[in-house]
Amino acid sequence: MQDPNEVRNSHVQRFQAEPTLFSAPGRVNIIGEHTDYAEGFVMPAAIDFTTVAAISPRTDGRIVIYSLHFAEEVSFDLANLPAKGTHHWSDYPMSVVSVLKSVGVDPVAFSLTFAGDVPLGSGLSSSASVEVAVFLAVASLSARKFAPQEIARLCQRAENEYVGTQCGIMDQFISCCGAKDHALLLDCRDLSFRLAPIPTDVSIVISNTMVKHSHAGGEYNTRRAEVEEGVTILRKHRPEIRVLRDATVDDLAKWGHEMRPSVLKRCRHVVTENNRTVAAADALASGDMKELGRLMAEAHASYRDDFEGSCKEADLMVELANTLPGLIGARLTGGGFGGCTVNLVENGQAAAFAGSLKAAYLKESGITADVYLCHASAAAGPVETA
């Protein structure tokens, strides 16, 4: 959890103004990967890694933003704001200014300081947590009120249009709507959701392969394009298929041969993952941890073999987890091509599990992994300092 006092003190020192503070969590996805942009199902939880944004108004017509992480300040003239990102960390906070402007909230001058402890580029949604924390901060200077679902939608749009990552709604949504000690099953078609308590005897252990990814312009967008290609073929036969949510395993069996083999595999992952995610939510709700673990294992295999979104380090991490006592289920979490695995572990075994996994991973890969014992946490909101 990012310490708000650190952000507040830095802000006061730099800008000589008392700020208002907002915090937004990262997330771990328990199951449902690359299904959100197909209007399917996802089941993430917000976690106790956060971004904190501190804001105060200015009178000189400028937006000045300081990142504690990068120890760098950027400054923009209100009369001349950039229309697009420039592949700089400031794209994330500025994307929010831009999207607010697009819905009629005229930019005003402010100073903003932000920092977070969501590991960057690790599949735990550091980007969404920055967007949501900054959104709350900037919106607090206007009279407009936004519902959490609306904030999620706008932050997704900010990332799509300004930063250039064609991400779905999951990360921003869970950051805005997550609940302490709960996972959230989200229907990405209509944004209806259902909370499911994580049993008190289950721990969330997140292990970082230390392989970083970057989604903007990379493999993530390529995979989205492949999925689209598959939909175009299915739609020729069943025009009611607008996105993969509308397709079934039978549709793929009938018309998959018309697709390039890689495209068929991507589509098969998404269609089967949707089914698994709904089944996993039922398993969690009824306390059937064995079934949940089985579905997570199947989801990892599908992510690895059909979606080809894993990497050898994540496969190794999951394989090693499967040999350790107390494991309920393990899989690669997040956008893929590196990042973290999520492990649901029996409480009593969690600390030993974390230690053994780290040691085994070091032995096999030569890499020292960060392993975190996380808790499902509350949604974004204002924070107080001590």
Ligand code: GLA
């Ligand atoms: C990233 C994106 C999400 C989602 C996941 C994959 O985290 O931001 O929208 O597509 O990848 O499930």
